Structures are given as structure tokens and as C-alpha cells.
Amino acid sequence: MWMYLGLLAALFLGLHNLCKKHAVQGNEVFPVLFGTIFSGFLLLLPLYFGSLFYKDSLLEMHLYIADIPWQTHGFIAIKSAIMASSWILAYQALKHLPITIVTPIRSAGPFFTFLGAIIIYQERPNFLQWIGFFLIICSVILYSRIGKKEGIIFKKNKWIFAIIGATFLGASSGLYDKFLIQELTLTPQTLQFWFCWYTVLILLVILAITWFPYKVKRQAFTFRWTIIAVGVLLVAADYFYFKALQDPEALIMLLSAIKRSQLIIAVVIGGLVFKEQNKRKKLMPLTGILFGVFLILYS
Template identity: 80%
Template structure:
């Protein structure tokens, strides 16, 4: 069951990435990011209010936000700080790079998760899983070669390093999610609500330094419908991902890989919508990534 929940998460992540590209194109990055997280927080706020006013109803519909001790708030705040840093790097990179380059690099995230799952959670990969992950990494290398034809040189482009850093931090947060859900026994909606609140506060502090004092940046910001859509789609993806992690049999390395199937939406549909270059050539490494994911999914 947890694998199907992972596929649902992948669906919403793919749509989330398309909306995110539209939201940041020619726009100020930090207010866009803040708007997406704020939208997610506002989506969850009614469930928090309902949990306080009518807890029995909230429990009945499965969206009760539980009271947690201060120590657990600290663990959630750490996740918020990690993801805020990851998103700041990722949004800046997405603004300056084609989605068909950004998304495949992000698809290397399962490799970092794979290593962490072995070292931290002692998850045991099979030979097909090893082959699948290295096929994903090799396919990302092929994307780098295609990227050079678009004037994107991976060794000298700072936005490439930004998206790699964002990918590493995002993978670390994914490993941390398993600890929060399984070791601390946090309910998905409880984790999501407090995570969104703390991330909103962190980004508000960043905006108070980088955006609000700058009149030119304020004028350059354009509100688009995709900004709240990004936040809503992300929360839906996170919900299904966290529900999958509640299964004690769920392997974070496989769940991370399953979620990479989102690239089918981002590369194929996104490439058509944003009219990016070399779409046909990018289908070759895309196929490699999909085969790598398939090897992981069906290795059992």
C-alpha cells in the first residue's frame, strides 16, 4: 500500500514542479517561495482550528492535529530550517535554469537517500536496486552533456551548484522524515502544520532582510495563481508521502525513488509548455532514469 501512496505523492510533486516553474519565471524568488509555504499553512490552519474546537470530528475524518511536547517542536523546527535552505537554493536555480535540467538533477536525490538509508536505517539493497540507482546517476550525467548545448556549463554555472546543494539538503530532510514519522510517531497532518508554521516564520525573517526593504524588488514581484497552487500541491504530496512512511515496512530508499517518477510530468509536459530546447535528446536519459526507478520498484 505504501508504494501506491508514493505514486500519488509523485503525481502531485510533478504538478507542483510545473506550477513552480511558472511561478518563478521572471519573478522575485523569495516572495514566491514565501507565498507557496503560506498557502500550504493556510490550507492546514482550518484543521488546526477544528482540532481545538471539535477534536472528535477532526479525529473522525483523520485530520486531527495532536498536541506535542516542546522537544518534538524542536525536531520539527530543524526540518523547517533544512527545507527552507533547500528551497531557497532550488527556487533560485529554477529561475535561471530550464526545468528539463533542474528536474533530472533533483532526481539524483534518491542516490543520497539510498546511501543514508543504508548507513542510518540499515536498509539492505538488492543487486537490482544498486543497478537502478547507478543508472539514475549515469542518466543525470547525460543530462549535463545536453545542458552544455543550452549554454549551461555544469562546472562553472553557480546555479548548478545551487540545485545540487538543494538536492542534498532535500534528501537529508527525506531521511529525517522517516525519523519524525516512525521514531517520534508524529501524525502526518501534525508534522505538516507545525512544519509550515515554522518555515513561514523562517522565510518571513529572510524576506525582512532581502525583499521588504528593497523597493525595486517589491515592484518586480508579480502575483500568479500558480504561487498558492504550488503550496497546496506540495502539501498534498507530503501528506501521501508521510502516510506511506507510517507503514513500518516502508523503505525510504524505495519511496524516494518512486517519487522520482514525477519527472515524467516535469520533463515531457513541462518541456512542451515552456518550449525548452533538446526535448527529444532529453528523453534518452529520461528513459534511463525511468528504467532505474523500475529496477528499484520491481526488485522485490
Template identity: 80%
Template sequence: MWMYLGLLAALFLGLHNLCKKDAVRDNEVFPVLLGTIGSGFLMLLPLYIGSTYLPELTKSIGLHITEIPWSTHGFIVIKSLLMASSWVLAYQALKHLPITIVTPIRSAGPFFTFIGAILIYQEQPKSLQWIGFFMIILSVLLYANIGRKEGIHFKSNKWIFAIIGATFLGASSGLYDKFLIQNLSLTPQTLQFWFCWYTVLILCVILSVTLFPRPEKRAAFKWRWTIPAVGVLLQAADYFYFKALQDPEALIMLLSAIKRSQILIAVVLGGLIFKEKNKRKKLIPLFGIMLGVGLILYS
């Protein structure tokens, strides 16, 4: 069951990436990011209010937000710091790079998760899983060659380093999620609510320096319907992902790889919607990534 939940998370993540590309297009990144996370928080706020005043109702529908000790809040703050840093880098990169380059690079995240799962959680990969992961990495390198034809040089482009850093931080957060869900026994909605709350606070601190004192930047911000859509789709994806992690048999390295199937939506639909170049050539490494994910599922 956890694999199917992972595929549902991938579906919502793919749609989330399409909306995110439109949200940051010719726009100020930090207020867009605050708008997306804030939208997710507002979506979860009724659950928190219901859990406080109508606990029996939220428990009956399986969406009760439980009370947690302050020490657990500290662990959630760490996750918020990891993901806020990852998103800031990723949003900046997505603003300056084609979605058909950014998304495949982010698909290298399972490789970092793969190593962490072995070292931290002692998950044991099979031979086909090894092949699948390295096929994903090889396909990402093929994307680098295609990117050069679009004037994107991977060694000198600072946005490439930004998206690589975002990928590493995101993978670290993914490994941390297993600890939060399984070791601290947090429910998906409890983790999502407090994570959104602390991330909003962190972003408000950032914007108090980068946006609020600068009228020209505030004027440059453009509101689009895709901004709240990003937040809603992300929360839907996270819910299914955390539900999958609740299964004691779930392997984080496989779940992370399954989520990468989101690139099918980002590369195919994203390339058509945003009319990006070299779409046909990008289908070759795309097939390699999908084959790598397929090998992991098959194994």
C-alpha cells in the same frame, strides 16, 4: 500500499514542479516561496482550529492535529531549516535554468537517500536496487552533456551548484522524515502544519532583510495563480508521502526513488509548455531514470 501512496505523491510533485516553474519565471524568488508555503499553511489552518475546538470531528475524518511536546517542536524546526535552505537554492536555480535540466538533477536525490538509508537505518538493498540507483546517476550525467548544448556548463554555472546543494539538503530532510514519522510517531497533518508554520517564520526573517526594506524588489514581485497552486499541490504530495512513511515496512530509499517518477510530468509536459530545447534528446536519459525506478520497484 506504501508504494502506491509514493506514486500519488510523485503525481502531485510533478504538477507542483510545473506550477513552480511558472511562479518563479521573471519573478522575485523569496516572496514566491513565502507565498507557496503560506498557502499550504492556510490550507492546513482549518484543521488546527478544528482540532482545537472540534476534536471529535477531526479525529473521525482522520485529520486531527495532535498536541506535541516542546522537544518535538525543536525537531520540526530542524526540518524547517533544512527544507527552507533547500527551497531557497532550488527556487533560485529553477529561475535561471530550464525545468528539463533542474528536475533530472534533483532526481539524484535518491542516491543520497540510498546511502543514508544504508548507514543510518540499515536498510538492505538488493542487487537490482543497486543497478537501478546507479542507472539514475548515469542518466543525470547524460543530462549534463545535453545541458552544455543549451549554454549551461555544469562546472562553472553557479545555479548548477545551487540545485546540487538543494538536492543534498532535500535528501537529508527525506531521511529525517522517517525519524519524525516513525520514531516520534507524528501524524502527517501534525508534521505538515507545524513544519509550514516554522518555515513561514524562517522565510519572514529572510524577507525582512532581502525584500521588505527594498521597494524596487517589492515592486518587481508578480502575483500569479500558480503561487498558491504550488503550496496546495506540495501539501497534497507531502500528505501521501508521510502516509506511506507511517507503514513500518516502508523503505525510505525505495520511496525516495519512486517519487522521482515525477520527472515524467516535468520533462514531457514541462518541455512542451515552456518550449524548452532538446526535448527529444532529453527523453533518452529520461528513459534511463524511469528504467532505474522500474528496477527498484520490480526488485
């Protein structure tokens, strides 16, 4: 069952990436990121108040947001700091790079998760899983050569380093999620609500320094409906992902790989929507990535 929940998470993540590309075009990254997280927080806020006043009803619907100790709040705040850093880097890179370059680099995330799962959680891959992960990495390298044809020199482009950093932080957060869900026994909605709360606070501090004091930046900001859509889709994706992690048999390295099937939406449909270059050439490494994911699932 956890694999199907992972595929649902991948579906919402693919749609999330398309909306995110539209939301950041010509916009300041920080207010867009704040708008998306705040939208997700507002979506979860009724569950919080419902948990205060209608506890039994929310428990029956499995949507109750539980009371947690201060130590657990600290653990969630750490996750918020990790993901805020990852998103800031990723949004900046997405603003300056084609989605068909950004998304495949992000697909290297399962490799970092793969290593962490072996070292931290002692998850043991088999032969096909080894092949699948290395096939994903080789396909990403092939994308770097295609990127040069679009004027993107991977060694000299700072946004490439930004998306690589975002990928590493995102993978670290994925490993941390297993600890939060399985070791601290947090429910998906409890983790999501407090995660959004602390992330909103972090972004408010950043905006107070980099955006609110500057009238020119505020006037240049354009609100788009996709800002709200990104927040809603992210909440949906994370909910199914955390539900999958609740299964004691769920393997974080396989879940991370399953989520890469979002590439079908982000690269194929995104390439058509945003009319980016070399779409046909990018299909070959995309096929390699998807085949790597298939090998992992098949194994």
C-alpha cells in the same frame, strides 16, 4: 499500500514542479517561496482550529493535529531550516535553468537517500536496486552533456551547484522524515502544520532583510495563481508521502525512488509547456532514469 501512496505523492509533485516554474519566472524567489508555503499553511489552518474545538470529529476523519511537546517542536524546526535552505537554492536554480535540466539533477536525490538509508536505517538493497540507482546517476551525468548545448557549463554555472546543494539537503530531509514519522510517531497533518508554521517564520525573517525594505523589489513582484497552486499541491504530495512513511514496512530509499516518477510530468509536459530546447535528446537519459526507478520497484 505505501507504494501506491508514494505514486500519488509523485503525481502531485510533478504538477507542483510545473506550477513552480511558472511562479518564479521573472519574480523574486523569496516572496514566491513565502507565498507558496503560506498558502499551504492557510490550507492546514482550519484543521488546527478544528482540532481545538472539534477534536472527536477530526479524530474520526484522521485529520486531528495533536498537541506535541516542545522538544518535538525543536525537531520540526530543524526540518523547516533544512527544507527552507533546500528550497531557496532550488528556486534560485529553477529561475535560471531549464526545468528539463533542474528536474533530472533533482532526481539524484534518491542516491543520497539510498546511502543514508543503508548507513542510518540499515536498509539492505538487492542486486537490481544497486543497478537501478547507478543507472539513475549515469543518466544524470548524460544530462550534463546535453545541458552544455544550451549554454549551461556544469563546472562553471553557479546555479548547477545550487541545485546540487538543494538536492543533498532535500535528501537529508527525506531521511529525517522517517525519524519524525516513525520514531516520534507524528501524524502527517501534525508534522505538516508545524513544519509550515516554522518555515513561514524563517522566510519572514529573510524577507524582512532582503525584500520588504526595497520598494523596487516589491513593485517588481508579480502575483500569479500558480503561487497558491504550488502550496496546495505540495501539501497534497507531502500528505501522501508521510502517510506512506507511517507504514512500518515502508523503505525510505524505495519511496524516494518512486517519487522520481514525477519526471514524466515535469520533463515531458514541462518541456512542451515552456518550449525548452533538446527535448528529444533529453528523452534518452529520462528513459534511463525511469528504467532505474522501474528496476527498484520491480525488485
